[in-house]
Amino acid sequence: MKLRMLAHSRAGDKGNTSNISVIAYDPKDYEHLCHYVTAARVKDHFQGLVQGDVIRYELPKLGALNFVLFDALGGGVTRSLALDAHGKSLSSAMLELEIPDPPARHETISV
Amino acid sequence: MKTIRIGAGAGYSGDRIEPAVELAEQGALHYLVFECLAERTIALAQQAKRQHPESGYDPLLEARLRAVLPACRAKGIKVITNMGAANPEAAVRKAAAIARSLGLAGLKIAAITGDDVLTAVQRGHYRLEETGDLVADLANRIISANAYLGVAPIVAALAAGAELVITGRVADPALFLAPLIHEFGWAMDDWDRLGQGTVVGHLLECAGQITGGYFADPGFKDVANLARLGFPIGEVNEQGDLIVTKVAGSGGQVTSATCKEQLLYEIHDPNAYFQPDVVADFSQVTVEELARDRVRVTGGRGKPKTGALKVSIGYVDGYIGEGQLSYAGAGARARGQLALDIVRERLQLTQVQMHESHFDLIGLNALHGTERITETEPYEVRLRVVGRTTSLAEAIRIGNEVETLYTNGPAGGGGAFKAAREVLAVQSVLLPEALVQPSIQFTEA
The missing domain is CATH 3.30.70.100 (Alpha-Beta Plaits)
Structure with missing residues (x-):
């Protein structure tokens, strides 16, 4: 499934660095996201767009991950030639990431 | 326990004005803050000032102040803004003229200056953080150098009775942290309070971005009435505990999800968010929905400041x-x-x-x-x-x-x-x- 089914996201900019949050709609999915939305996967996903390293920070109390993507904004917001110089739309690219379905949860089913 | 209500009247220089009027009239505010300076804005303003010495402040300063000052004066709401951009003194002269024309004679206005550090930066041997090049190599291409000031001059202005404080470059969260320090008397080495106060400022400074703006995704994240988006109010107590809310009946929503997205907006390492007065730590922050459009945000902490100020060139x-x-x-x-x-x-x-x-x-x-x-x-x-x-x-x-x-x-x-x-x-x-x-x-x- 696409990451969009389990998480929401917001992108921010500082100079030539973008940060993109990935926030579980349901905190129960946080561990699943930690397992599959790794810095390496994100770096690979943004191939061609992001030239530099990708660092991941974990925020278990929020059920959220924060990705910092270096050399990601065409030399920086103020000088970039990109249509979206701030990289605001990168959050939507993040949510296109394909991840496995989360494990089925054991819920009581009344018949 | 004493509680202070701070409204965010703008998240950027071109932002909508009616939500700020709504806050001034119906927000039961103590402070109304306008954050209007993007990275590049001050350099553009500096160019304008070189052409016309009485310009170089925010082009919407007059429209915003005309819209909110009558209600703010009537209700005793103090206004803090960085709309001074490259010329806070001229902005204050303009603001005084506006106040007089509105029949608000006697309004006490403070201009905060000192962020212009072009001379100091050119004199020293500084390297640009991004490229490693020497500032001196920019030679005559350099337009402006402005340090992100901390809370101290704003706190002092409030202590001296200012009702309207107009700054140039100041760290955005400091516009909100300053009134908290003024009201609650927090010590400048009470790092945890300064850290939580930074959480308050960080969450509010982009205005509508925490009340449902920059958030809607139909079918996944539906938000009602974005054309009438309400701007946020932060209710803060002496401990720094924050409740984010908005004027009842305004558009948008305040939820755990909107608060989490904004908490991480433009943050790199959540353990170390560098500010002039503190290194804030957002890593232990929790959010809790108390009621519709009322979310409690607590757990911000802090570490000692670095002693260095970021300067935008x-x-x-x-x-x-x-x-x-x-x-x-x-x-x-x-x-x-x-x-x-x-x-x-x-x-x-x-x-x-x-x-x-x-x-x-x-x-x-x-x-x-x-x-x-x-x-x-x-x-x-x-x-x-x-x-x-x-x-x-x-x-x-x-x-x-x-x-x-x-x-x-x-x-x-x-x-x-x-x-x-x-x-x-x-x-x-x-x-x-x-x-x-x-x-x-x-x-x-």
Whole structure:
């Protein structure tokens, strides 16, 4: 499934660095996201767009991950030639990431 | 326990004005804060000031103050803003004239200056954080250098009775942290309180971005009434505990999800968010929905400040020229691609020197490149050619070459647009805070 089914996201900019949050709609999915939305996967996903390293920070109390993507904004917001110089739309690219379905949860089913 | 209510009246310089009026009239506020300075704004304002010495402050200052000052004065709401940009003194003179014309004589206004550190930066041996180049190498291309000031001059202005505080460059969260320190008497080495106060400022400074703006995604994250989006109110107690809310009946929503998105907005390491007065730690923050549009945010902490201030350096960095043209219907993508190839060849034939360029098809690959594309035949595409040049004349020729596609290019190209502009780029250096001397000037309307 696409990451969009389990998480929401917001992108921010500082100079030539973008940060993109990935926030579980349901905190129960946080561990699943930690397992599959790794810095390496994100770096690979943004191939061609992001030239530099990708660092991941974990925020278990929020059920959220924060990705910092270096050399990601065409030399920086103020000088970039990109249509979206701030990289605001990168959050939507993040949510296109394909991840496995989360494990089925054991819920009581009344018949 | 004493509680202070702070409203955020703007999240950027061009923001909507009515939500600020709504806050002033119905928000039961103690403070109304307007954060209006983006990275590059102050460099642009500095250029304006060089042309006209009484300009260089926010172009919407008059409209905003006219809209909110009557209600703020009547209700005793103090206003704090960085709309002074490159010229807080001129902004204060303007604000005083506005206050008098509104019948608000006697309004105490403070101008905070000292963020302009161009001389200090040029005198020293500083390297740009982003590229490692020496500031001195920018030579006469440098336009501005402004340090992100901390809370101290704002706190002092409030203590002296200012009802309107107009600053230039100040760390955005400091606009909110300052009134908390003034009201609650927090010590300047109470790092955890300063850290939680930074959480307050960080969450509120982008105004509508925490009340449902920059958030909606139909079917996944639905938000009602964004055309009437309400701006946020932060209720803060002496411990720094924050409740984010908004005026009842306004559009948008305050939820755990909106607060989490904004908490991480423009944050790198959540354990170390560098501010002039504290290194804030957001890693242990929790959010809790108390009721509809009432979310409690607690757990911000802090570590001692570094003693260095970030300085934004604005400088002229060449020119950008751009042209656009649209194609639609069957074969739109192929005609757009043909048009791109033609422009590329024309720019070579006519020897336009571009240091860097983009040849995009909007609707296909302009935002995220080609790597992630699954849809390949959009109904319409918009060609976009943009390049960086050394001279304005060359930048103009890029748009011109796109425009000539009208009569020389593929069939059915419509809606040409062209532009050329000087680029004002921004990089940063770190400056020892001892080299920065903020000052306050008081004026009575």
